[in-house]
Amino acid sequence: MSGCPFWENKYQFNFKKLSLEDEEGDKSQEGLNKASKGGLIYGDYLQLDKILNAQELQSEKKGNKIHDEHLFIVTHQAYELWFKQILWELDSVRVIFQNGHVRDERNMLKVVTRMNRITMILKLLVEQFSVLETMTALDFFDFRDYLSPASGFQSLQFRLLENKIGVPQSLRVPYNRRHYRDNFKGKENELLLKSEQEPTLLQLVEAWLERTPGLEPEGFNFWGKFEVNVLKGLEEEFAMVQAKQDLEEKEDQLAELQKQKEVLISLFDEKRHEHLLSKGERRLSYKAMKGALMIYFYREEPRFQVPFQLLTSLMDIDVLMTKWRCKFSLLCYDRHNTLTHRTPPPKKMFRGTLILTHENTIL
Known part of the structure; x- marks a missing residue:
């Protein structure tokens, strides 16, 4: 390090290269070689002999290794x-x-x-x-x-x-x-x-969702409260759009809002839900859907x-x-x-x- 005066003046370390004899005397390397004592080892535990020899190339077997x-x-x-x-x-x-x-x-x-x-x-x-x-x-x-x-x-x-x-x-x-x-x-x-x-996972989850606490009409009655809030929210949205002065913007937003309304209103039509269920367009029972929505909102x-x-x-x-x-x-x-x-x-x-x-x- 003679090329650097800062190093020579400030940091005079005595570097000593360990010899093989020194390494043999290093107690940090002491320990038990468990593999030499027998018992389970990594390769045996993972059965690597099977996994790593399971790649049989069909091209090679046919004499044209790809x-x-x-x-x-x-x-x-x-x-x-x-x-x-x-x-x-x-x-x-x-x-x-x-x-x-x-x-x-x-x-x-x-x-x-x-x-x-x-x-x-x-x-x-x-x-x-x-x-x-x-x-x-x-x-x-x-x-x-x-x-x-x-x-x-x-x-x-x-x-x-x-x-x-x-x-x-x-x-x-x-x-x-x-x-x-x-x-x-x-x-x-x-x-x-x-x-x-x-029983599939979907069926098991469906049965679990149907037991969601708070769906009972005589109890918390989440579904009844949810319907009231949805209808009230739609009325407020329509009123806000109707108040707009720009006719073109108003028409576009009303059309979009009407689509949203149809989707939301369909939630409260059990017969429609059953129809969509029979067509495969919905996958959960009506009661399970209620449970999923309650979990989502709460x-x-x-x-x-x-x-x-x-x-x-x-x-x-x-x-x-x-x-x-x-x-x-x-x-x-x-x-x-x-x-x-x-x-x-x-x-x-x-x-x-x-x-x-x-x-x-x-x-």
Whole structure:
């Protein structure tokens, strides 16, 4: 450090390089090498010998090893592992609801924690497409023929996830014009059939919402008070718009306000709600919708804070599953059409995931 007089004058440290002998005498390195004593070790615990040797390239088996097939396999295996974790969390939440344990606030917090975990996993899965998209459609075509007839639409775990959350058969898009279960045989088909017969998360949440305290007409009567406030608010809005001087602006705002009025008034028409329910345009029973709205409007009250978090997580999951399905379908569609023709994907491709949208929950 002789080139710096400031260093030489102010900081005269005695630097000493440790020799190998010094390191051997360093007591901070003393300890027990647990791996040398036997017992469970990292690789055995995670069974990495199975996981890391589960990437069999079909192109390599056919004598034409394609580099990007490895990425394709690893990405999809990662998806399946995360699906497994989502199902693990979802099944535990359904058990809590089925056993009636949601009445205990501690269990309710546990439900919200696990649902939020599912949300975070789904966010990760949507983002994971960016890794797969580093492989171009032409790169995929190099090994696509080796994969036939396998398809991501044959994912057992994703179909189980859809069933357990509450995707109805009426919203499913047939794959190759066949029932989705036709792609599965034996035990897998039995698992799917069983999942169709079990109470779904949507059904369990619906029953829970129907028990929301404060809906009783002879009690707090939230729905009656809500209707009065909505009608009063609409009258005030119309009066404010009618008072405007600009005729063109007035007409535009009145037209928009009329649309809002029709939507809001429909909330109090139970027969209309049942009609929309039969068409699949709403997913919750009339009473459950009332409960969801009460939780939403009274979300700052201590007793409704955790239930509101649950509803929020359900809406987030719905949006994320729709995003995942959309990105997956677009990716498949893009790969299929790159070398043939460019046509927009059919709208029905993105149907089939809706569980609890913001409109269905809040309106």
